[in-house]
Structures are given as structure tokens and as C-alpha cells.
Amino acid sequence: MSNLPIDPAAAVPVDTESLVSSAVEGPSTDPAHRKKKKFVFVRNAKSITGIVILVVFVVLALIGPWIAPHDPNETTLDLLAGPSGSHWLGTDHLGRDVFSQLLVGTRSVMIVGLVTGIGATLLAVLIGVSAGFLGGVTDELLSALANIFLVLPALPLIIIIATQLKNVNSLIIAAVLAATGWAWGARVLRAQTLSLRGRDFIEAARATGESTWRIVWFETLPNLTAIIASSFVSTVTFAVLSQTTLSFIGVLPLDDWSWGTVLYWAQANQALSRGAWWWFVPAGLLVAILGMALTLINFGIDEFVNPRLRLAGMSARQMRRSGIRPRIGFTARVRDLPRTYAHPTPVAHATPVAATSSPEPKETVR
Amino acid sequence: MKFLLRRLGFYVLTAWAAVTLNFFIPRVMKGDPVQALINRYQGQIDQDAVHSLYVLFGLDKKQSLWQQYVDYWNQILHGNLGISFTFFPEPVSQVIKDALPWTIALVGMATIIAVVLGTLIGTYLGWRRGTWADSILPVMTFFSSVPYFWLGLLFIALLAIAVPIFPANNAYTPGMTPSFSFAFVQSVVQHGFLPALTIVLSSVAGWILGMRNMMVTVGSEDYVTVAQAKGLPERRVMYGYAARNAVLPQVSSFALSLGFVVSGSLVMELVFSYPGIGAQLFAAIGAKDYPLMQGIFLVITVAVLLANIVADVVYVFLDPRTRQEG
Numbered sequence: 001m002s003n004l005p006i007d008p009a010a011a012v013p014v015d016t017e018s019l020v021s022s023a024v025e026g027p028s029t030d031p032a033h034r035k036k037k038k039f040v041f042v043r044n045a046k047s048i049t050g051i052v053i054l055v056v057f058v059v060l061a062l063i064g065p066w067i068a069p070h071d072p073n074e075t076t077l078d079l080l081a082g083p084s085g086s087h088w089l090g091t092d093h094l095g096r097d098v099f100s101q102l103l104v105g106t107r108s109v110m111i112v113g114l115v116t117g118i119g120a121t122l123l124a125v126l127i128g129v130s131a132g133f134l135g136g137v138t139d140e141l142l143s144a145l146a147n148i149f150l151v152l153p154a155l156p157l158i159i160i161i162a163t164q165l166k167n168v169n170s171l172i173i174a175a176v177l178a179a180t181g182w183a184w185g186a187r188v189l190r191a192q193t194l195s196l197r198g199r200d201f202i203e204a205a206r207a208t209g210e211s212t213w214r215i216v217w218f219e220t221l222p223n224l225t226a227i228i229a230s231s232f233v234s235t236v237t238f239a240v241l242s243q244t245t246l247s248f249i250g251v252l253p254l255d256d257w258s259w260g261t262v263l264y265w266a267q268a269n270q271a272l273s274r275g276a277w278w279w280f281v282p283a284g285l286l287v288a289i290l291g292m293a294l295t296l297i298n299f300g301i302d303e304f305v306n307p308r309l310r311l312a313g314m315s316a317r318q319m320r321r322s323g324i325r326p327r328i329g330f331t332a333r334v335r336d337l338p339r340t341y342a343h344p345t346p347v348a349h350a351t352p353v354a355a356t357s358s359p360e361p362k363e364t365v366r
Numbered sequence: 367m368k369f370l371l372r373r374l375g376f377y378v379l380t381a382w383a384a385v386t387l388n389f390f391i392p393r394v395m396k397g398d399p400v401q402a403l404i405n406r407y408q409g410q411i412d413q414d415a416v417h418s419l420y421v422l423f424g425l426d427k428k429q430s431l432w433q434q435y436v437d438y439w440n441q442i443l444h445g446n447l448g449i450s451f452t453f454f455p456e457p458v459s460q461v462i463k464d465a466l467p468w469t470i471a472l473v474g475m476a477t478i479i480a481v482v483l484g485t486l487i488g489t490y491l492g493w494r495r496g497t498w499a500d501s502i503l504p505v506m507t508f509f510s511s512v513p514y515f516w517l518g519l520l521f522i523a524l525l526a527i528a529v530p531i532f533p534a535n536n537a538y539t540p541g542m543t544p545s546f547s548f549a550f551v552q553s554v555v556q557h558g559f560l561p562a563l564t565i566v567l568s569s570v571a572g573w574i575l576g577m578r579n580m581m582v583t584v585g586s587e588d589y590v591t592v593a594q595a596k597g598l599p600e601r602r603v604m605y606g607y608a609a610r611n612a613v614l615p616q617v618s619s620f621a622l623s624l625g626f627v628v629s630g631s632l633v634m635e636l637v638f639s640y641p642g643i644g645a646q647l648f649a650a651i652g653a654k655d656y657p658l659m660q661g662i663f664l665v666i667t668v669a670v671l672l673a674n675i676v677a678d679v680v681y682v683f684l685d686p687r688t689r690q691e692g
Contacts, residue, residue, distance in 0.1 A: 046504070148380045151621075152387075153670055155629030156647060156663045160391060163651055163659070237511065244513055245633055249648055263516065267637075272523040284516035291511020296504065306583060 047300025053293035060103060061110035070097035072104045072257050083278050090278035093269045098262065098279055102286060105257040109240055109290075112174045112258075116239035119178030121232040124185030129224070131186070132193025133216060143190060149183035158242060162251045173252060177239045185231030192227050196220055230301040237294045244287050259283040369688040373678045377671050384667040388660050389438050415449055447664070448657035452649060458661035461646060466665065468537050469642030472558055473631045476565035477624070483566065484573025485616055489609045491574065492581020503575065510571035514630040518564040518637040525560060532560045535639035561638045569627050576619055580612035587611075614685055621677035624670050632666075 076095035083090045089099040131142035205219050246252050247260025262283040271279040447458035491499045526534035538553040585608050593607040632644030650658035682688045
């Protein structure tokens with residue numbers, strides 16, 4: 001299993017307030033323009049690529065078993081045959097169609113991914129936001145809990161739990177994955193909640209006598225959307241990789257087709273040393289492509305959360321078009337425009353971590 | 367100092383949590399693995415060993431849960447992790463002792479290479495942001511999403527079977543006696559190359575991305591601009607001013623992601639039949655060898671915690687703010 005896309009920048013408290021205001025400001029009288037601003041955090045080339053790939057997988061998960069050309073368990077006499085017209089990705093040692101196995105297996109992969117993602121994100125929000133909001137001893141305890149789960153090596157733990165469960169199915173494995181995979185999201189959400197808690201608009205809400213529940217639900221959570229989305233996406237990656245690994249090592253039942261099951265059979269029958277690449281390579285590629293799509297979505301979210309990355313994410317051509325010369329000296333310069341700083345220079349925070357939360361001089365970008 | 371003490375407290379807490387988790391998992395499990403074992407090795411297990419197994423599995427119904435817990439700790443602290451089912455009658459601690467050095471050497475070396483390489487490449491990509499360097503990023507995400515074992519098996523197919531440059535399995539040529547002779551070391555390096563390459567390739571992307579993003583974030587700080595305005599050499603600004611501050615979160619995320627890297631490496635060992643702790647773990651799963659499985663989990667956790675402590679000490683060394691008293 002590869003590591004989760006851990007992004008230190010995402011762990012840094014980011015000034016979402018200024019982001020929100022920056023997303024709203026500007027000429028937005030044009031209704032089409034305003035509409036476009038809505039899903040700003042998924043509105044760049046990287047996230048769109050990622051989302052398109054993800055949607056394809058979701059559709060395959062829904063219709064896969066119907067469009068599969070063969071029954072994945074149907075044995076034929078074409079043993080270990082290479083790709084051909086009737087078997088697009090060849091057959092395995094029993095003459096079963098690999099392409100159909102992958103198509104049918106997509107559903108189980110997506111179910112585990114989504115259920116784990118939802119479960120772990122709910123846990124992360126619950127624990128992270130309560131830790132950040134309640135503070136004090138509760139915060140200490142919940143943070144310690146999250147850190148323990150982060151440090152414990154997840155895979156051996158999952159393996160031990162999975163081997164001792166009876167009747168393991170996709171939903172149970174998703175529950176186990178969610179129970180072990182929520183900690184990173186909780187940690188990031190706690191940091192962001194802490195930074196939000198002291199903001200003026202929360203103070204104002206408190207002063208007007210809003211209940212804590214309402215402050216959490218209507219004032220805090222909407223400002224955490226991007227981070228919640230990012231933590232959801234990372235968890236799905238983690239779940240897909242873990243499920244594939246667990247199936248591959250034979251901990252999960254083999255009658256339920258998934259990409260990992262295909263890899264298990266391929267490895268158990270020495271597919272690669274027998275030259276049957278069609279049996280082994282596509283399943284791994286699918287995992288990698290799905291993971292890549294999810295990481296790309298996260299890139300988009302990161303660039304939304306951290307405006308410095310957004311600027312860095314602009315392609316060279318876009319930058320030229322906006323009149324920005326990417327200097328190695330890092331400070332992007334706008335030609336023919338006086339440089340204006342609308343923000344007070346953040347001198348109070350000498351620490352690099354704290355300084356990241358200072359508003360970005362966006363005027364240099366315009 | 368206060369920072370280190372606080373961290374130390376956290377590690378003690380985590381170690382306690384891991385042991386406690388290990389204590390409770392078999393207790394929620396149904397069935398009686400010890401009875402199954404006794405049946406398998408009829409008459410070969412003496413009474414003390416049976417008792418020790420019952421304590422480890424919590425099947426000693428005469429005792430209160432608390433008493434069981436105390437006994438369990440007592441055994442663990444004496445280094446008694448029970449008796450392995452598969453390597454019967456060898457104790458679990460001996461099995462682990464034989465396997466652990468291989469894993470630590472391989473995963474340790476590969477991780478250090480990946481971190482150093484990833485941080486250096488990330489520094490460069492972050493510095494050159496907005497140029498062609500950005501187009502490498504999507505390619506990187508591909509490698510970060512590939513399952514370790516899949517990449518490992520591909521390497522075996524390409525570099526050990528199709529073009530036999532490297533050996534496909536084991537840690538050294540079978541038949542050699544482990545020693546510090548040149549031939550043996552050479553054999554170990556040759557056998558370790560593909561597994562290490564797998565770990566480095568699939569984990570380096572995470573370090574590159576993390577460092578690159580931090581470089582971009584830190585790079586727009588005023589002190590970097592000032593350093594540049596002073597006319598310092600570019601190299602000095604890049605390493606001395608930007609990278610130096612950008613590397614801090616890298617160190618803390620190193621500590622946190624170690625658990626993931628180790629998890630991935632375990633499966634990789636299975637693929638390469640590397641005689642490390644991961645291969646042992648999977649052998650234990652296959653044989654339903656619960657004492658060995660739990661012992662390995664415990665040892666892996668302790669190893670990850672130790673690596674975390676090292677990362678914390680490095681952090682204190684790098685970041686003067688943590689050294690301030692009060």
C-alpha cells in the first residue's frame with residue numbers, strides 16, 4: 001500500500017474566511033459568472049480530469065455486471081489466452097474472462113471506497129470538530145486518540161482484525177477500514193476548527209446568542225467543506241488500496257470479485273512468470289488510475305484551500321496570459337501595474353506555520 | 367525539553383494503547399485457538415506453555431479481566447510473546463528476532479533514500495514552480511497510487527525474469543552463510559535492490575508533493591524576498607532560506623506516514639519472499655498463527671514509535687522554537 005497523499009500544506013491552518021471572501025468578491029453581477037463561482041474548489045483542469053475519471057468508475061460500478069461480456073465465473077476452454085476479440089483482456093487459468101472479472105469487481109471496490117470514505121469522514125468531522133470546538137481536556141483526549149490511530153501501522157492491525165472476523169464482506173471490511181482510517185482527517189479538521197473558532201464571525205454569532213449547535217452547524221461546517229472533501233477523497237484512496245492489498249494477500253473472501261481478487265488469482269497461478277501480463281497488469285493499473293483521479297481532485301481542493309498553491313498551479317501559458325512572469329525569485333510580478341498590498345504586512349507571525357494563514361496579496365495576481 | 371517530554375508521554379500512551387488493543391482483540395474473537403493447537407500437537411505442549419497461551423488469549427476464565435490484563439503485561443514486559451504455532455516450539459520473540467533485522471535494514475534504507483530524494487526533488491520543483499516542472503506532478507500521483515506489491519511484481523517480471531539482472535527473491539543467495547564478507551554483502555545488496563527500488567518509487571511521490579507544496583508556500587514569505595533582494599546567491603536563498611523552513615512539516619509528516627510506508631513494505635516482502643517480518647506476518651496469517659501475528663503487530667508498532675522519537679529529536683534539532691523553555 002502506498003502512503004496516503006499526505007499534504008503538509010493541508011494540515012496548516014488556512015484562512016478560509018479570506019478565501020471565501022475572495023471567491024465572492026469581484027464583478028459577479030453576471031449571473032452565469034456567479035453560478036460558475038459556486039464549485040470553485042473543483043473548477044480547475046486537474047480536478048475536472050479527476051472527477052471525470054471518478055464518474056466513469058462510478059458508472060462502471062453501477063452497470064458493470066450488466067455490460068460484462070461474460071460471467072466472471074464461467075469457465076471456458078480458452079485457458080490462459082491472450083487478449084482477443086471475444087476476451088478483451090484475455091482469460092485466466094480456468095478460462096474465465098479477465099475483463100468481466102474486472103468490470104464486476106469495480107462495484108465492490110467502489111462500495112468499499114465510498115462506504116469507508118463516508119464512515120471515516122463522519123468520524124473525522126465528529127471527533128475533529130468537537131476537539132477543536134470544545135478545547136481543554138476533551139481536545140487533549142481526542143487529539144491523543146487521533147494521533148494514536150495515526151501512528152499505529154494500519155495494515156497489520158486491519159489484517160489482524162479481518163482474520164478474526166467471521167463472514168467478512170465488503171461492508172464489514174469498509175467498517176474496519178473506516179474505524180482505522182479517520183485519524184488524519186480528524187487532525188486536519190481540528191486544526192482548521194481551532195483557527196475558525198477565534199474568528200470574528202464566530203464571536204459575533206456567539207454574542208448574538210446563537211446556540212453552540214447552530215454555530216457548529218451553520219457557521220463552522222460550511223467553512224470546512226473543502227477540507228472535509230479533501231479528507232473524504234484521501235480516505236477513499238486509502239480504502240481502495242487497502243481493500244486491494246487485503247484481497248491480494250487472501251484475507252478477504254475470494255467469491256466476491258474485486259480488483260484485488262483478480263490480482264490474488266493471478267499471483268497464485270504465477271501469471272507474470274508465465275507471461276500472462278493481461279491477467280495481472282490491468283487490475284493494478286485500474287487501482288493506480290482511480291488513485292490518480294482521487295489525488296488530482298485533492299490537488300484542486302488544495303489549490304483552493306491554499307491560494308499560494310493555486311497561483312503555482314497555473315500553467316505557464318495562463319500565467320503569461322495574466323501577465324505574470326514566473327520568477328525564480330518566487331514573488332510573481334505583474335507588469336505595467338503598480339503593486340498594491342491591501343493587507344497589513346504580517347510581521348506579527350514570525351513562524352512559518354502561522355504565517356501561512358496570513359491573507360495572500362491577491363492584487364498581484366489580477 | 368518540555369516538547370520532548372510531552373512527545374515521550376504521547377509515545378508511552380500509544381504503546382499502552384497498542385498493547386491493550388492486542389490484549390482485547392483475541393478476547394472478542396470466538397472459538398478456542400489454544401485448544402486447536404493443543405489438539406494439533408497432542409502431548410507436546412507442557413502445562414506451563416498451555417497456561418501462558420491461555421493468558422495471552424484471555425481464555426483463562428477463572429481470572430477476572432483485570433487479573434488477565436496484569437498477567438498479560440507481565441508476560442509482555444518479560445519479552446514473552448507466547449509460542450509460535452507454525453514454528454512450534456520456537457517462541458514468538460525468537461522468530462521475530464531472526465526476521466526483524468532484514469526488515470529494518472531494507473525498509474529503513476529505502477525510506478531514508480526516498481525521503482532525501484523526494485525532499486531534494488520537491489525543493490527543486492517548488493523553486494521552479496509555474497514552469498515545465500509542474501507537469502511532472504500528475505505523473506507523480508500515478509506512482510503514489512500504485513499498490514506496492516503490484517509494482518514489485520512488475521519489477522520481478524521485467525528485471526528478474528524477462529531480463530535477469532536481479533534476483534527475484536530471498537535476501538541473499540541460498541546456501542551462503544551470513545557474514546560480513548564482501549561476497550555476502552554484495553549478494554545482500556543485489557537481492558535488496560528490487561525491493562528497495564519498489565519502496566522508493568512508490569513512496570517518493572508523497573515526499574516530493576509535500577516538499578513542493580511547502581516550498582511554494584514558504585517561497586512567497588517576505589524573508590525569502592528579502593534574501594533575494596539582498597542579492598544572495600540563488601542557491602543560498604533556495605536551500606538556506608526557503609528549503610530550510612519548508613522542510614519542517616516534512617519531518618513531522620515523515621513521522622506520521624511511517625506507519626503507511628511500513629504497511630506497504632510488509633506486502634512487498636511477501637512478493638519478494640524477503641525473509642523479513644512482513645513475510646513472517648503473512649505466513650502467520652496463512653497458518654492462523656495468532657501469537658505470531660500479534661507479536662509482529664506489537665513489534666512493528668514499537669519500531670514505528672521509535673522511528674517517531676528519532677524524527678522528534680531531529681525536529682527539535684532543526685526547529686529552534688521547540689527548544690525554547692516555557
